Every structure is written in structure tokens, then in C-alpha cells.
Amino acid sequence: MSIDIVFPGGRTKALTLSYDDGRDFDRRLVRIFNDHGLKGTFHLNAGLLNDSPVKIDLEEIAEVYAGHEISCHAFTHPFLERLPRTEVMREVWKDRETLEAYAHYPVTGMSYPYGSSDDTVVEILRACGIEYCRTTQSTRKFGIPNEFLLWHPTCHHREMLELAPNFLNYHYAPAVFYVWGHSYEFGNNGNWDDMEKFADMVAGRNDVWYVTNIDLARYIKASRALVTATDGRSAFNPSGVTVWARGANGPVPVLPGATAAL
Numbered sequence: 479m480s481i482d483i484v485f486p487g488g489r490t491k492a493l494t495l496s497y498d499d500g501r502d503f504d505r506r507l508v509r510i511f512n513d514h515g516l517k518g519t520f521h522l523n524a525g526l527l528n529d530s531p532v533k534i535d536l537e538e539i540a541e542v543y544a545g546h547e548i549s550c551h552a553f554t555h556p557f558l559e560r561l562p563r564t565e566v567m568r569e570v571w572k573d574r575e576t577l578e579a580y581a582h583y584p585v586t587g588m589s590y591p592y593g594s595s596d597d598t599v600v601e602i603l604r605a606c607g608i609e610y611c612r613t614t615q616s617t618r619k620f621g622i623p624n625e626f627l628l629w630h631p632t633c634h635h636r637e638m639l640e641l642a643p644n645f646l647n648y649h650y651a652p653a654v655f656y657v658w659g660h661s662y663e664f665g666n667n668g669n670w671d672d673m674e675k676f677a678d679m680v681a682g683r684n685d686v687w688y689v690t691n692i693d694l695a696r697y698i699k700a701s702r703a704l705v706t707a708t709d710g711r712s713a714f715n716p717s718g719v720t721v722w723a724r725g726a727n728g729p730v731p732v733l734p735g736a737t738a739a740l
Contacts, residue, residue, distance in 0.1 A: 482724040484651055487729070491652070491686045494517065494654065497658070500526075500527055501534070507664070516681060517546060517690045519546065519547040519692070522549070524576035525553040525576070526555060536577075540581055547692050550587065555592075558590065588612070593615065595611070609696070612658060613628060618632060618637070642679050720734060
């Protein structure tokens with residue numbers, strides 16, 4: 479018997495949204511997310527926030543992004559692969575350290591400045607305790623990454639309305655719709671209606687898990703750690719995250735440190 483991994487509550491789909499740079503337009507974007515029950519991840523350059531009147535102040539981030547995820551984007555937004563190794567580490571570590579002082583929780587997610595990286599950068603991020611890092615390479619698919627430090631999104635938000643119907647009608651579980659962008663693009667292009675339309679389209683569905691990047695990454699990693707019996711009728715969960723699996727009798731939660739019959 480095969481075991482299928484599903485999302486909490488037996489949901490078959492997950493939606494996660496990811497926005498960079500901490501511009502003041504994030505305030506409006508967060509309101510839209512909150513009004514529709516969506517979850518966002520906001521990647522911030524801690525070294526640039528208080529230097530610009532068009533960005534969110536560090537002192538505000540815990541309040542502005544409450545209920546969502548604060549994530550790294552490197553301290554000063556450089557091309558990381560062009561820096562010496564020690565400078566890459568400083569950019570990542572100082573961003574983490576500063577954001578954590580104001581977020582008041584461990585900040586272990588990230589997106590690449592300019593979407594670019596190389597193998598050396600990936601290994602430094604791993605050494606700095608970064609759990610995932612998003613690129614800007616759209617897949618236009620609803621799959622799950624093999625390497626979370628090279629997490630390719632489904633699409634930029636300019637394609638989200640086109641792909642949303644495909645996601646909502648998708649029949650293969652687990653499916654992930656990962657949208658990324660910059661909130662200032664809505665302001666510059668005068669197309670906030672696109673996000674409102676998208677939120678209206680995807681919100682309030684029983685089969686969709688609305689989740690931050692970090693919670694999704696941790697869940698998928700926990701699901702991959704399940705230890706299953708040879709006959710597929712039970713599974714042990716060695717992680718600290720409850721994982722849902724679909725066996726012969728439907729979706730079943732496998733609690734941390736416990737074995738569940740499937």
C-alpha cells in the first residue's frame with residue numbers, strides 16, 4: 479500500500495506568498511492578506527530599512543508583519559556570489575541577527591538578492607542556519623523542491639491570475655502554489671486590483687493550506703523524515719511537527735514522536 483503525504487487537516491494543496499525588500503507598500507499588501515486569510519513571507523534587508531523613508535522601519539517590523547513571516551534578504555542586498563566568502567557570511571549573519579532582535583524569533587528563511595547564487599553561497603547559507611532560500615526562477619508548476627536552499631517559485635505575481643485556475647483544479651497531491659514579487663510593483667503599475675482579484679479567487683478553500691514559506695518548508699522536511707513500515711500500514715514521526723499522511727482509511731495525523739496506523 480502506498481502512503482501519500484498531504485497537508486494539515488488532509489488538505490491537498492498549499493499556497494505561499496513571498497515578497498522582497500520591505501517597501502512601505504507592504505502595509506497594504508499585508509492588509510489584503512489579512513482580509514482574505516492568506517499568509518505571506520517578507521524578505522528584508524535589515525541594513526537598508528532605516529535608511530529610506532519608503533521602507534518599513536526596523537522598529538515596526540514585528541507589528542507590520544504580525545501573523546506572517548519575517549525572512550532574510552541579505553543585510554545590504556548585494557550579489558552574494560560576487561563577494562568573498564567571509565562577506566557572504568557577514569551579509570547573511572548580520573541580516574539574521576538584526577532582524578531577530580526586532581522580530582523576537584529565529585529568522586531562518588531567505589530569498590536571494592537579485593535571485594542569484596552559486597554553490598559556494600548555498601553552502602554558506604547552510605552553515606549560517608538558513609533553512610530555505612528562494613530564487614526568482616519561475617517553474618510555472620506546483621511541485622515541491624528537492625533542495626530548499628534553491629527553492630524555485632511557481633511564478634512572479636504577474637502570472638498568478640493566469641495560473642490560479644490551474645492550481646485550483648489541480649488533482650495531484652501535494653501541490654504547492656508559490657507566488658513571489660515586490661509590493662512596490664503594484665504601486666508603480668497601479669494594479670492592486672490584480673492582488674485583490676487573486677485573493678478573492680483563492681481564499682477560503684477547504685482544500686488549500688495558507689502558509690508561510692518557513693512553515694511549509696519545515697512541514698515538507700518533516701514529512702520526508704517519516705519512517706514507514708514495509709507494508710505501508712503505519713508510520714513513525716521522528717520530527718517535532720505533526721505530519722498528515724493519507725493511507726487506506728483517509729488522512730491521518732502522525733504526531734511528533736508517535737506511530738500512527740494508516
